[in-house]
Amino acid sequence: METVVIGDIHGGLKALEQLLETANLPSDTKYIFVGDYVDGWSESAGVISYLINFSQEHECVFLRGNHDELLYNYLKTGDKNPMWLNQGGQSSVDSYSNLSKTKKGIHIRFLENLTNYHVDDKNRLYLHAGFTNQHGPQHEYYPNTVYWDRTLWEMVCAMDASLAETDDKYPKRLKLFKEIYIGHTPVTRVGHDVPANFANVWNVDTGAAFKGKITMLNVDTKEIWQSDPVYRFYPNEIGRN
Numbered sequence: 001m002e003t004v005v006i007g008d009i010h011g012g013l014k015a016l017e018q019l020l021e022t023a024n025l026p027s028d029t030k031y032i033f034v035g036d037y038v039d040g041w042s043e044s045a046g047v048i049s050y051l052i053n054f055s056q057e058h059e060c061v062f063l064r065g066n067h068d069e070l071l072y073n074y075l076k077t078g079d080k081n082p083m084w085l086n087q088g089g090q091s092s093v094d095s096y097s098n099l100s101k102t103k104k105g106i107h108i109r110f111l112e113n114l115t116n117y118h119v120d121d122k123n124r125l126y127l128h129a130g131f132t133n134q135h136g137p138q139h140e141y142y143p144n145t146v147y148w149d150r151t152l153w154e155m156v157c158a159m160d161a162s163l164a165e166t167d168d169k170y171p172k173r174l175k176l177f178k179e180i181y182i183g184h185t186p187v188t189r190v191g192h193d194v195p196a197n198f199a200n201v202w203n204v205d206t207g208a209a210f211k212g213k214i215t216m217l218n219v220d221t222k223e224i225w226q227s228d229p230v231y232r233f234y235p236n237e238i239g240r241n
Helices: 013-023 044-055 066-077 082-095 101-112 143-147 151-158 172-176
Strands: 003-006 030-033 059-062 117-119 124-127 179-182 196-198 201-203 215-218 224-226
Touching (some): 013 224, 066 101, 151 179, 151 201
Parallel strands (some): 179 201
Antiparallel strands (some): 196 201
């Protein structure tokens, strides 16, 4: 079985469809989505519907992103957090405005059932953002840390590349897992347009919410597939800015 990890989507349904259809992977492929399915482009509700249908024919792990949690809060309570609205939330509010109550209920259950983190049988960790506890994400005092944290990514970006795992200065939390796969912070901010790897951390968020692409990575072979830049599918929209 092949395992692939898919970066942040942010409402870019057309790009997601292009990515998966073009890759045309074997039917027994395991798909791990790192979260942030919504907020950005105009098809957030469409992305969730697509993923629900996709999971009926493929083995999938759906991780929880911070934007997914914010959308869930809105759908459950009607809370329109102003900061959320300004960071792509308004596009999701608009996307859900014509969805039936029944379909909204299905989407709420999907969002409720998202996973905070996943560890596979090769001791590879998958989560949306990061973790701070030296004993692992399961020990976080605040569980939502795993889909908000940026310190893990900032730490590995700043690490001396020559630092060995046996060095006393090597971060203890990195030693817990063979590899760590995240999204949340676009790698375009550090000059990359494909997944970036520092230490044993791989970031697969290639800026789909802005001017980047949606990316899929084979975690064994490191083969990469990418959509076209997402903004090209939505020429009359601005995405997140």
